[in-house]
Amino acid sequence: MNVGTISVVVVTVFVVSSAAGVGVVVGGTDATADVSGAAAQFAQDGDVSALAPRGRWNPATSRGELVLDGESYYRVYRGEADIDRWRRASDDADVTGRTLSGQGGAADGDVLDLSASIPRDQTVGRYADGDLTAQVVEPRITSLRLVDSRGVELGSDVTVRRSQRLLLRVDWNFVEAEDLQVDVRRDGVGYENEALSTAATSEQLATLPSGFDRADLAREMQGAGTTGRSTAAWLFDFTDLDPGVYTLRVEGVDDLTTGDATRTVTVRAGTESRPTLGFDDRTVSRGDWARFTITGSDSGTYHAVSIPRSRLRSSTTDPARVFRAVGDVAATGSTDQRAYGIVEIPDSGEGVGSVDTGLLDTGRTTVTLHGARSTRADAVSSVTDQPGGVSTVALDVDRAGLSTNLGDLTYTTGTAVDVRGTGSGADRVALYIRDGGDWYLLTLDGRRTVRVGADGVWEVRNVVLSDGGDGGYILRVPGTYRLGVVDADQFDDPTDPPDRIFREEFADLRSEQKNIRTVAPGLTGRVTTYDGEVADTDAVAVRGVAAGAVEVGLVVVDQRGGIRAASIRVDRDTTFEASVRLADLARGRVTALIVAPGRDGEFGSGSVRTPDGTTIRLDSVGAFLRYVETQRDRGHTGEQTLARIEGEVLTAAGSDDLAVRQTLQLAAPRTTVRDVVPADRPDATGMLAVPPGGTMLVRGTTNRNPDDALVVVEVIEGPSAASFPSVTTAAWGSDGIWSAQLAVPAGADPGTYTLRIEDGETAVTRQVVIGRERTPTERPPPPTERPTVTAMPTEHPSTPTDRPTATPTPTAPPSPTNGGGPGFGPLVATLALCAFVVVTLTRRRR
Known part of the structure; x- marks a missing residue:
């Protein structure tokens, strides 16, 4: 055997050892293309049951074989097609063409034909026939969440500025059967190639599963067959697209594209216009509710709308009541100078509120819109910090005759509301509801009439209209009715008006009429x-x-x-x-x-x-x-x-x-640790080394309520444990994922440290390494050869073969270090062994 031959053997051993140590990473269409080949190998080994039900199926193409057994009732889906064949797990026999019978429920009496496709109208349920079982399931997209750049979840019909990037996260129940794809369309034209992006914010990334690859956010097809994950997420950026209405459609990549297997979201991508404030009517009668709308702002932001306190009709009026807590008004209040309402912009992009003009003096009132803020508290601060706001609107309030704030109201049965209006020229007013042709008295908290104040305004607070006598009984049934405000001085007894007034008689009374619509609770x-x-x-x-x-x-x-x-x-x-x-x-x-x-x-x-x-x-x-x-x-x-x-x-x-x-x-209380990684690598997972002077990102899950618990992270053992600070966190969402960042002192000695994580009820520990992580391209130093000198014979000093010889002694390979990557241990051992064989055989040849 010559040296050249030995070299070839060495290379071959190296390749095999590396593959065994590193393993195979599956991801992308190339990785899944060999699914059927791997399955065939499993079948040759006699373990066909390990393939059930989809070991020979590629969800990226929605094609392959299905394997069934006699007891597991594996899931198959309505509408699946391109089924090459059906097989039996016990012996890998081809059972294509057999029929299974429904087992109770809606499927009882129906049959499932094991053919090339499952009908879209196949009855959902269990099917069996001796040694074969299956469960037919309706394919569904089970969760679809749209998240803005601040991590706020939006609805399914939203309005955003074009610069707003939106993250769409989807889960589906047919992951093993078919991947998902997304389409972005406007007026029948697809824009997904231009709209998809990877520039997600940190708040958006925090809503994704740990380890989600940012690059996949721009990948049109996602799933177990393409990305290797059971969750799909896309990021959309409308900056370079024209304003308009875009439909985001998510569905299966091949067959599962109907019914609940598809979901759509409508996005109105607008211009970059500044927020504006508008009123339905710029001139109103005092006592009416003046409805306003805020447009041109991002959903989830907060705006303050304010009015000078000097415009209130009375110094005793509570300024916080000027803005009604209805619509999108999240809070009301006042400062020394202004009354305000805080409006949270909803998914539609239009924030709605109203002003109670019954509390304002007649004349012109300037209403100010303040700039967008990310929190309610910041919006309150803007009333003082930004007194001029971003825009103003003049609202003219006129003195009126008879009026009420109930005009054009949508009233939910059982709700308590404040009722007020004007009654110029009257001492008392009464309210009536018309049902059919006649009018029925609406009492207000037991009051048959209400006295009009010296300023011409009447008011009753916190009234349940549907409890208001015969008129209230009418309002209990959802519908649209006519509401009338009547000058009660026209009755014989102004304090005791009639319970019912015929239509012809009502027409002769001094009154003001409005529509009122009631809805069920x-x-x-x-x-x-x-x-x-x-x-x-x-x-x-x-x-x-x-x-x-x-x-x-x-x-x-x-x-x-x-x-x-x-x-x-x-x-x-x-x-x-x-x-x-x-x-x-x-x-x-x-x-x-x-x-x-x-x-x-x-x-x-x-x-x-x-x-x-x-x-x-x-x-x-x-x-x-x-x-x-x-x-x-x-x-x-x-x-x-x-x-x-x-x-x-x-x-x-x-x-x-x-x-x-x-x-x-x-x-029971539970807090776990999933990842400890360098903070500059937030997408990494597992337990990775963190260098001195860096920051350690610790992440895990908990079922604790953040209002009742703190997660405390501290270092309790290690070479420099005393120099580490402890950190706490009490901020996590309903997914229970918490995270904390722990600064590693620059002078910390490298080594193994013990972390303790506790939540007040439970505690866990984890071993972490402080030190530089070896990159996959680094190699440990080669083993050294130390010559062992053999004493030469004294009686034949001149014999050439009696010269001192250096016999190489192989040294043990170094142990793999943290972060060195799989395969380094077997690689070093193999190289050392091969070097020993080469040197020894060469010496023997000599």
Whole structure:
């Protein structure tokens, strides 16, 4: 064997060892193109079941083979086509053409034909035939979130300036079957190549899964077959596109492109115009609500709108009431000089509010729009810091005869509102509602008439119109009605007007008429979870909107039938928020119900009989919760308890109750650590070395409520542990992902350190390395050869073969260092061994 031959062997061993140490990284279409080849190798080894159900399937092309077994009911999807063949996991037999029968439910009696495609109208459900099973599922895009540059989640129909970059994140239930693609269209023309970008903000990147490659944000097709991920995200930049309405359409790359497998978002990309303020009417009668609109600003920003306090009609008037807390007005208040309302710009890009002109003096009032701010507090500060604002509008307020702020109002049944208006020339006014041809008296908090003040203004605060006598009873039914303000001095007794006035008689009265539209109450709400759970040591946040309700009820039931019930007050702006502790409930799955009465103000049929035989009148949230408490300690499971509450009350015949149901996990406090990486490499994952003088980014998940917990990160062991600071964080979203940055002292000694992370209830430790991370291109120093001298014989000093010889002694390869990359250990060992073989054989030849 010659030296040249040995060299070839050395190279061959090197390649094999490197491949074994490094492994294979799968990503992109090239990496997935060999899926079928790898599957074939598995099949040759006899492990066909490992391929089930899609080991021979490429989701990038939505084509391949499906493997089924007799017990797993693997998922297949309605509308899937290009199925090359179906196989059986037990023996890899081709079972294409067989039929499976539906197993109960909607699929009972139906058949699934194992052919080249699954019909789009195939009944969803389970199918089986002896040694083969399958479950047909409706393909769905399960989550679609649009996030602006500040990380704020928007709706599905938004208006933005063209310079605003939008991140679209999508999840879907058919990941293993087909990847997703996105189209950007305006007037039938595609713009995805021009709109897609990678220039995401740090706030947008924080909403993506750990390790998401920024470069993929501009990749039109994404998924397990193209990017190797089960989440897709795209970034859109409309800067170079013309203003207009763009439709973002997400769907499967091939067959799954209908029904719930496709979702669209509409984006109105506007110009770079400055924010403007406009009123529906620049001249109004005092007592009317003057509606205004803010346009030309980014959604999610805050604007202050202000009026000089000198324009109030009375020094005793509360200036904070000038701006009504309706529409998009998030807060009201005043400074020493001005009254203000804070408007949050919604997804539509148009912020709406109104001014109560009944509190203003007659004449011209200058209304100021202040600049956009990122927070509500900053917008309040702009009233003082930016008194001139960015634009102004003159509003003329005239003295009026009869008027009311209820004109053209959309009223939610059960809502309390402030009612006011003007009554020039009258001592008292009365309100009527017309149903059909006649008019019926609308009482205001029991008042049949309202006295007009010396300034010509009348007012009743915090009134539930739908409780206002015969007229209020009419307003309980959704619809559009006629509202009339009447000079009560025309009646025989100005304090006691008639309950009903015929249409012909009403026409002879001095009155002012407006339209009023009523809508049914609505309820939305949610219990906030963190990383999908609620820690049983923390209070849970319950938030929502309950239009038409003064309070809502919260009922939480665990699987053992344990109950936690609480009432939550609804604010004047129809929102509610509370913190409730669930410590009395058993860990595991729990179900939360947020409830409110419907239009009739009662729960269920109005009353219910309790298990002990008594009857409870369900005319309030408190009464409903008293009924719920009677279900405690009855030996029922959680599902039985919920079935009784829902069946006997919430879904009883004739009930119009409002209820939101949510299932969540109640668990022990939990905080984990996923990544410790250099802060300048935020996209990295795992446990990486951090150099002295750098910053350590520590990231993990928790189910703790940030209102009740702090995550503390500190170094407790290591060569220079005492020199490290500790850091805390109490800021994370509902995904439970927390992060903290820990400065590494420049003089820290390299070595292994121990991190301790605790949240007040639990603690975990992690080993991290402080020191320079070896790059993949670096190589450890080659092993040294130390000659071992062999004593030569004294009796033959002149013999050439008796000269001292250096016999190479192989040294042990160095251990792999952190960050050195996989494959360095086997590589060094192989090189050392091969060098030893070359030298030894060469010496023997000599």
